[in-house]
Amino acid sequence: MFTGSSLTPVTGTVTRVSSVVGGDAELPCDSRPPQYNDSLLIVVWYRDDNPVYSYDTRVQGPTAHWTDDAFAERARWLGMPNSALHLRNVQLRDQATYRCRVDFQVSPTRNYRIVLDIIGKCEFQNIIIGKAFLK
Template sequence: MTILGFNKAKSESECNDVKLLSSMKRDVNPICSRLEEIKTKNVALKDQNVSLECNTTISSPDDAISLIFWYKGDQTGAPIYSVDSRNSNHIENAKHFQPDSMKGRLSFNVTVQISYLTISKVKEEDEGEYRCRVDFRWARTINTVVYLDVI
């Protein structure tokens, strides 16, 4: 936890500590993720397509999505898909990125309230935990966790 500037809390208690400090000091601006995560489970047939849900709900008409990251496994590695709308006025004009190893197998529709990452031609190695992280310009980050079973 960094006390000065913008801070991302790593736990609920750390988030509360930063909020308490921010009420006492003017140079602290806490940013805490929504610590409650949305968790779901999907089952996909091998060689079929599957859609993994991501909550991209904007809580205020004055807010906007800045970044969306999809991770497979934990968040320590590079995202398998990302959407960057920091330099555009609308999410529809955002830039989409995915690693070469997944090109042609992943697509993500951001024009609907509940968005989906679609994986085409599911493989056994696609099984596992996926995390969608949505960063907003003003609101807290939303995390959606989806476990994918492949049969």
């Protein structure tokens, strides 16, 4: 199902994406072939170096997309021109460092690192300000 090593070095900058619990997040990944005579083969998403999603252009039909059980129906690849992994109903456990690996027919593999920050719900029972006690 997966080609190449999951330990391919990541170059370039780290992209940070923020979302709230229950919201959506789009993790960008440029999958456009760098040459006009090239084509996309496979995109693999890793969360902390474990594969969580893939889209393989060499496979036809629904099996071209694979999703880890942790994302079930919440993850979907947005192809060109958006080139992003769309996560629905994000949870605190989704906060992690993700890596997108893009393999082409001719060009070298590209890797992108994305940090997903999740903003959770805060509930304060009591707040102390100076000597005042608020409820």
